[in-house]
Amino acid sequence: MRRTFAGAAAALCVLAGSSPAYAQSPAPRPDLRVTAELQVTGATPPTVGDGAWYYLTVTNTGRGPARDVRLTDLASHNIYWSPGNQDLTQLAPFELAPGESREFWQSVIFANEADVEGVAWASYRFTTERERNPADNSVRVQTPVVYGDAGYTVTALLKNGTLPGAGITFTYLRDGVEKTWRTVHTCAEGWISLRIPGGLYQVHFTAPEGYEIRPGYQDYRLLVLAAGDGGVVNTALDPVVADPPAPQPSTDPECTAA
Numbered sequence: 281m282r283r284t285f286a287g288a289a290a291a292l293c294v295l296a297g298s299s300p301a302y303a304q305s306p307a308p309r310p311d312l313r314v315t316a317e318l319q320v321t322g323a324t325p326p327t328v329g330d331g332a333w334y335y336l337t338v339t340n341t342g343r344g345p346a347r348d349v350r351l352t353d354l355a356s357h358n359i360y361w362s363p364g365n366q367d368l369t370q371l372a373p374f375e376l377a378p379g380e381s382r383e384f385w386q387s388v389i390f391a392n393e394a395d396v397e398g399v400a401w402a403s404y405r406f407t408t409e410r411e412r413n414p415a416d417n418s419v420r421v422q423t424p425v426v427y428g429d430a431g432y433t434v435t436a437l438l439k440n441g442t443l444p445g446a447g448i449t450f451t452y453l454r455d456g457v458e459k460t461w462r463t464v465h466t467c468a469e470g471w472i473s474l475r476i477p478g479g480l481y482q483v484h485f486t487a488p489e490g491y492e493i494r495p496g497y498q499d500y501r502l503l504v505l506a507a508g509d510g511g512v513v514n515t516a517l518d519p520v521v522a523d524p525p526a527p528q529p530s531t532d533p534e535c536t537a538a
Contacts, residue, residue: 310376311342311412312349314404316419325424326390331362334386334421338406340376346408348373353405353418358394358425362387368404376408394425434464435471436485442470447486450476453501458482467535474534476502 315337322330340346350373365387376382386402394400401422411417436446449463461481466472481502485493 308344308378309342309410309412310340310344310346310378310408312346312376312406312408312414313339313341313416314406314419315339316404316421318421318423320423327425329390330425331387331389332423334388334402336384336386336404336419337381338376338384339381340378340408342412343378344410345378346376349376349406349408351404352407353403356388356402358391358400359388359402360391362389390425398424400425434466434474436466436487437470442466443488443491444468444470445488446470446491448472449484449486450502451482451484453480453482464534465532467532472532472534 317335319333319335320326320330321332326332338349351368351371354368366384368384368386374382388402390400399422401420403418403420405418407414407417434448436443444466446466447463450461452459452461464472464474482499483502484499487493
């Protein structure tokens, strides 16, 4: 008996004319990785008023290009941004090819408040489109900060010597906010030596009874840049009576220590 395979042949023809179906691979995706390095310009751990450099590296470790890379979050605590710093808040979007990196730097000074909390930090977060693993897009640069020791000597001067019992008030000045740091008095010798954390201060002098501050010396600004960069802060006082009473030595603890 002769068999015909017309149906089978037709089916084979249909299969032969069909295009094979393959699953398409997804487009390669970028993967940002942000790292940072801290370089302190002085001793370690740094003191209030010391400076440091933050070096940031943004790398595309993915297989696809990273487009529209942006700094989407920048926060800081207990630091000043140094003059002439890179303003990353104005950073324009950029691109990174697979394996490509871009570096940034930030110059900072550890602020007065760090002497209270003992720490300062800055954090950064970069983002891109179609990010593969956003867990390593952020970095926080943190360092312990110890109390500064600027070693300033404050002296209240008369025409013919020093003056015990003169008051000196140091006030923090930062971002328009004023906060009294400490009020001290010149000792029996007429001077006082004390440690001043780095930062910007308004220094206010008061005289004991019978004396007044010479005009121009009531208030002035003092910038302490770093520990160890000490100097001498002097002011002059003039008696307002011919024979003023002898001021009493201060009982300020700083005087006792001196």
